[in-house]
Amino acid sequence: MGQRPVFENKTILNINDSMGENSLKDAHSDERPGLGPLCSVEHLPMGYVEIDLADACIVGVNQLFCQLSGYSREELMRADISLKVLLLDRTALDSFLQGIGNTGGPTAMVPFAMTTKDGRQIASLLKVQAIIRDGKPCRIVGLITEDRLDGQGETELLWLKAAIRGSSDAVGMADPHSRHFYHNEAFTRMFGYSVYEMSSRHPQVLYCNQEQAREIFEAIGKGESWAGEVEMRTKAGKVITVSLQADGITNSEGRVIALIGHHADITERKMTIMQLAQSLAKHKDFIENAPIGMMITDLEGLVIYANRKLGEITGYKKEDWLNVNFFPLVYPEDLPIILRQRECAIRTLKSVEPYEVRMVSSSGDIRWLRTIPQVILEQGPDGGKRIVGFQNFLEDVTPTKIAIEEKIRLERQLVQSRKMEALGTMAGGIAHDFNNILYPIMGYAELIKDDLNEESITYKNVVEIEKSAHRAKDLVQQILSFSRPSEQEIVPVAIQTALEDVLKMVRAAFPSTIQIRRNICSRCRLVLADPTQVHQVLMNLCTNAYHAMLEKGGLLHVSLREVEIGKGKFPGSGPLPPGHYARVTIRDTGCGIPRDVLDRIFEPYFTTKVAGEGTGLGLATVHAIVEKLEGRITVDSEEGKGSVFDVFFPIVPGAIAAPCKQERGPVPKGRESVLLVDDEESILNMLAQMLHRLGYKVTCFRDSLTALSAFLQRPEAFDVVITDLTMPKMTGVSLAEQMLKVVPSLPIILCTGFSERITASEVEKVGIKAFLNKPAIFHDLGQTIRKVLGE
DSSP: OOOOOTTTSSSSSOOOTTHHHHHHHHHHHHHOTGGGGGGGGGGSSSEEEETTTTTEEEEEEOOHHHHHHOOOOHTTSHHHHHHHHHHEOHHHHHHHHHOOOOOOOOOOOEEEEOOOSSSOEEEEEEEEEEEETTTTEEEEEEOOOSSOOOOOHHHHHHHHHHHHHHHHSSSEEEEETTEEEEEEEHHHHHHHHHHHHTTTTHHHHGBOHHHHHHHHHHHTTTOOOOEEEEEEOTSSSSSSEEEEEEEEEOTTOOOEEEEEEEEOOOOOOOOOOOHHHHHHHHHHHHHHSSSSEEEETTTTEOOOOOOOOHHHOOOOOOHHHHTTTTTBBBBBGHHHHHHHHHHOOOOOSOOOOEEEEEEEEEEEEEEEEEEEEEEEEEOOTSSSSSEEEEEEEEEHHHHHHHHHHHHHHHHHHHHHHHHHHHHHHHHHHHHHHHHHHHHHHHHHHHHHTTTTTTTTTHHHHHHHHHHHHHHHHHHHHHHHHSSSSOOOOOOEOOOHHHHHHHHHHHHSSSSSTEEEEEOOOOOOOOEEEHHHHHHHHHHHHHHHHHHHHTTTTTEEEEEEEEEOTTTTTSSSSSSOOSSSEEEEEEESSOOOOOGGGGGGSSSSTTOOSOSSOSSSSSHHHHHHHHHHOOEEOOOOOOTTTEEEEEEEBBBBBTTOOOOOOOOOOOOOOOOOOOEOSOOOOHHHHHHHHHHHHTTTTEEESHHHHHHHHHHHHHHGGOOOEEEEEESSSSSSSHHHHHHHHTTTTTEEEEESSSSOOOOOOHHHHOOOEEEEEOOOOHHHHHHHHHHHHHH
């Protein structure tokens, strides 16, 4: 259906490959009676010029243009004169050419200067329109007048006539009194009348329904629009169905200066719909009760029939489908699939393979539909087959798609779990070796401190060494926290107290460009956790927010409240048992996390920071700790707008407050005899020095078999045994078992950098009195010895 023209921005000439220079010549030579100046550029009361853009020269003019310039037509066609006669404003012309589309785009007024043959200068405006070939402008045509016409409406009619000349719609024009005065070639092809023949007829003669015709002309005569379907009769007497858009054209003063109608022949489409409906009636009962959805459409996607099942699948009523184009209901990303399949079917005259697309239901949900399209063929006028529509069988496969997506999600979780397991195995080995390296560093640092004056520079330097060693120890502990389970001090913890402690630290460490706001509920009940790990979780999340806001500053908002999670109501991924939880929310206004990496932020060693600015263990450690405490952590982030982390800790009903940690007193000493076994010489010497300073008598062995032999010879000579776990020839556990066979009450302390094969509880079953993790500091060693000897 055509559109009502708008003079300010509507195409004036729509000239394609078939309407080039020859068509213009035809227009110039049109001498049919009654057509006159309205159809020939030669008789336009304006100067007409056609310019070739490639050669920058004039290739066509009318007589008025020759008169204005003073040159003959032949002279103006010469390149050397063309360049001098007409100079266009290049900036305005380039701007016009850049804005046009492949149909010629809008018209434009381009300033120009003309030098006439007698030397006069004319400066005015040229109203231009582009001629398109192969999708690109190749020429422009323009109109110029030295004196304005008497009526503005007459000028607009001239432009309108030129605009509709190349329209694919059949366009006819009449004056305000309904006298037909112009139509384009498409109109002649559709109805069979020439402009001369129609000039002596009222346009209403084309209408089969005269009452309807009077209503239409009455409406557009008032400057209104009318759109709809009408039946019209051609010159040969054939009745056709026409989609009509009729308008009354008004000038700037609101006066109707012309009537215009855009006609599109839809007879064939209406016939196709009728044929499809007749075909449908033969099998209506079977189709209506089919167990899958069925839809019949024409070539344009207009729904001619939809059965009851399709309504059940999509939620739309059966009557909602009729005479509606179903394309807008298809998920936008999937619409190209349908269009490609239809194009292939029309080209090959064969049904295409089934495909799956998404459709939006009446409730707004996305439904996956497996579409099995079948072409509907009929005999064409030439005896060949042609497609007149499509019969589509639609099966709802949404549950299957959801199941497949869930399977993919579980497979990804399994891969991630195996990745974590492999990383954990590697991390355990690293932790063992690293602790054996750290132990002598920390131990010797303590021994050196013990010999120095606290005010000396050397003492302060050693303190810095200790700090770095403790940071390395914490890093190892982070590695172990997500790699292997370890014994933790699980007690009731007040989250609000931990948050206050953390906020005090971050306030002192954060720059003033980062503001901190808190909303901490003091009535939130206790959670069962390791206090150190809770502190670690909160500190890591606050540090993560700090890095996100470091460059531009921002706002850190920390909140705590108790929430109840119902069955299936957890907002994050993965199940969370129903119950009460302490919900910690840490929100920042920093740089945010890109969507493509959001799923990886809890992976060990994954970091978005530049090299040297992060270990990639912070969020991985947080995730591991929270999961071990049977809680959950969720994240929501948008790049450039910040992130929100929510941590859910399960509440312990009726739990009492966690006991306060006691201050450490002096390192306890003794005078007993100690048997010390470790295959690392540096650790053995360091421990021997520590024990000597605590007053103990120490016998050292680097070999567990030699140590056992010495013990068996004089078991009464040793009051306590300290042995490493992992040693060649005989492990610390085996050594302890052999010694305990001789002296069942012998106090034995087992030391290890890391082991996944034995825990503190398993050590107690053997009869070993204590389990000490490396690197243990001076105070821990002294207290552990006194503890086992006291038992």
